[in-house]
Amino acid sequence: MSWIHLFGHILFVLLLGYYLITNLQWYNYKLSRILLHHHAPYQHILFFLLPLFGYLALREWVLALDLVYGAVFYFWQRKLDKKLVFTSRVKRFFVLLFLFTLVLDMLFMIKGIKLYSTLLPLAVTLLVSNIIEKYLFMIFYKEAKKKLKKIxxxxxxxxxxxxxxxxxxxxxxxxxxxxxxxxxxxxxxxxxxxxxxxxxxxxxxxxxxxxxxxxxxxxxxxxxxxxxxxxxxxxxxxxxxxxxxxxxxxxxxxxxxxxxxxxxxxxxxxxxxxxxxxxxxxxxxxxxxxxxxxxxxxxxxxxxxxxxxxxxxxxxxxxxxxxxxxxxxxxxxxxxxxxxxxxxxxxHLKPVEHRLQKIEAGGKLIIDDSFNGNLEGMVSSYELVKGYPGRKVIVTPGIVESTPQANEKLARKINEVFDLVIITGKLNREILDKAITKKKILLDDKQMLQNVLAESTKAGDLILFSNDTPAFM
Known part of the structure; x- marks a missing residue:
């Protein structure tokens, strides 16, 4: 195997690692939650399994695969509103992943094995990374205990x-x-x-x-x-x-x-x-x-x-x-x-940011309740704006991490109160689209929301942002 292949494979593993650590950060570094409770599991197929099978089939053109995979991944993560934060833990993960991939690839090259391992360096990195983080956790825990006792x-x-x-x-x-x-x-x-x-x-x-x-x-x-x-x-x-x-x-x-x-x-x-x-x-x-x-x-x-x-x-x-x-x-x-x-x-209490925060802009009354994500609280906010004399617009993904029945109840209340419904995200789209009878706009890309609101609302409207979800949901 050539040095070009070696370089291409290391880059490929780092790209897979980028996807993996991004998901781990989203789900509090719990692998079980990524596998069993992910809100968009199809992404695992697109950004992990398909590239992996692509490498197995096209390993001789791994650099070309890197370019395609890297380009698709780049445009996907650009749309994320919750991008990877390069914490110390994440930096340690990438250093370990690079070193383990390099060492294993060199061993495979010396042994004359034509197919480099891709999952093994990821698995070893996860194992060693978890051991290191648990050790550091114990140190930080003792430091926090000591500081609390002192103060x-x-x-x-x-x-x-x-x-x-x-x-x-x-x-x-x-x-x-x-x-x-x-x-x-x-x-x-x-x-x-x-x-x-x-x-x-x-x-x-x-x-x-x-x-x-x-x-x-x-x-x-x-x-x-x-x-x-x-x-x-x-x-x-x-x-x-x-x-x-x-x-x-x-x-x-x-x-x-x-x-x-x-x-x-x-x-x-x-x-x-x-x-x-x-x-x-x-x-x-x-x-x-x-x-x-x-x-x-x-x-x-x-x-x-x-x-x-x-x-x-x-x-x-x-x-x-x-x-x-x-x-x-x-x-x-x-x-x-x-x-x-x-x-x-x-x-003299001040409202909590993004929790029924009232804003006036361009003649429109905006109620930012984007951090309110439970049925009772959301329905209460709908009752609050029900008496507003002008047209009422709601922007919502529905209720996240709840039941279909709760979202159906929410939809019925939306039908009572609002004139225009903008549904964001894909998580509850099918339920809400079926249950909401008022005029609807289904929004795939939240980056388009500003343009949609500019085109669909006017002075005198009330716009309620009801709950929010990261783009990966």
Whole structure:
């Protein structure tokens, strides 16, 4: 075999590795999720299996195959809104893949074997990479534990099927004028992400650390609780979000309840839709919320506490936010804020970005709810805009990581409220296209959305961005 073939094969393996590590990064480095729960499994055929079979059939022209494969792959990944991020882990993966491919190819060349191994260097790289990452994980874990012990902040852990990021942001806003508060950024909510956040970003003078805890399988939140050993916990509303991973609502509930396993837990604020034994540490909320009124200016409601009703108004959209903000109110009160101060802070809350965020542009009213991905929250947002006097347009992929029945319910509500429906993504297209009877536009490429909106909407329209999905879905 020639040196040109050697070079071509190494390049080919690196291209396969690029596709593999991109998918691993999307799915939290879980190979099982790529194989069993991928949202577009046909991509495995196009970008992995077909090129692999192409090499087996056309190995003498491997450089030509590289050019074709590389060109197709380049144009595909250009359209992705969630491109590969070259973290230290990804860089280590490529170094290992290059070295193992080179060594194995040289051995095959010396032995006179004409067909270089392609899957073997990928498999060895994955194995060794995982061993290295587990070793580094243990080091980073100890460092995070040590730093938390040194700073010793009050820690509030928050979990829910939906609304946990909102609760985190609302609690931070209520507390931040009285305490040095730090929260996990964006939607960082995995054990690895929280560890990284502690080691790299948690300020040394933090008094209150607010942690969002997410999960894809049983034990995920228990691991977070073991790391941070929080004093306070909030469990928001639980539903069938991510049910494809958990298989049942019972598994989802049991996973969320793992947040109560902290050894230092003093108080937990729990949505009263959960059936859980009474405990002096547990404060249930939900049924004590009264007279919710929501419109395009904000939400008002009352909360019964200790025999007295407190009234609140927040300039954020969505009646469901009364529940999220109440959870933050209870935690802030327990930490030490006076209720009168809390009421004032709630009146000045800022909406969470991409969660019923109101924007006016070009005479159009835009409601950005692209981070709201559950049936109840999405339907609530439709009720919110239902009374708008002008034409109503919705841009949505439907509900991701949920059931067909949930998307059918969503479609029926869309039919009640909207005049024009723009369906993005392919995941729920068949269900929504069949169930929605209003005028529809099916959009294959989200990069065309701006042009479609410019052509299909006019001043006076309300445009609701309801949920979003990465382009790979």
């Amino acid at each position: 010793d902040p009050i820690i509030v852990a928050i979990t829910a099927s939906y609304g946990k990021t909102s609760i985190k942001n609302f609690l931070t806003q209520i507390l931040q004028d009285n305490y040095r508060v730090y929260k996990t950024p964006r939607s960082v909510n995995t054990l690895a992400g929280i560890m990284k956040d502690i080691n790299e970003s948690l300020p040394e003078d933090t008094q209150i650390y607010i942690v969002e805890a997410g999960a894809r399988e049983r034990g995920d939140i228990a691991s977070i609780a073991k790391l941070i050993e929080h004093q306070y916990a909030i469990i928001g509303k639980i539903g069938e979000q991510h049910i494809e991973y958990f298989q049942s609502l019972e598994n989802i509930i049991l996973t969320k309840l793992e947040i109560l396993l902290s050894k230092r837990l003093k108080k937990a604020f729990i949505w009263d839709g959960l059936e859980i034994k009474d405990d002096e540490k547990f404060v249930k909320y939900g049924k004590n919320i009264k007279n919710i009124q929501a419109d395009l200016e904000g939400v008002s409601w009352g909360v019964e506490l200790d025999g007295k009703e407190y009234h609140f108004f927040a300039p954020v959209l969505g009646d469901f936010n009364a529940l999220n903000i109440t959870a933050a109110i209870l935690a802030a009160r327990e930490i030490g804020l006076d209720m009168e101060i809390i009421q004032k802070r709630v009146r």
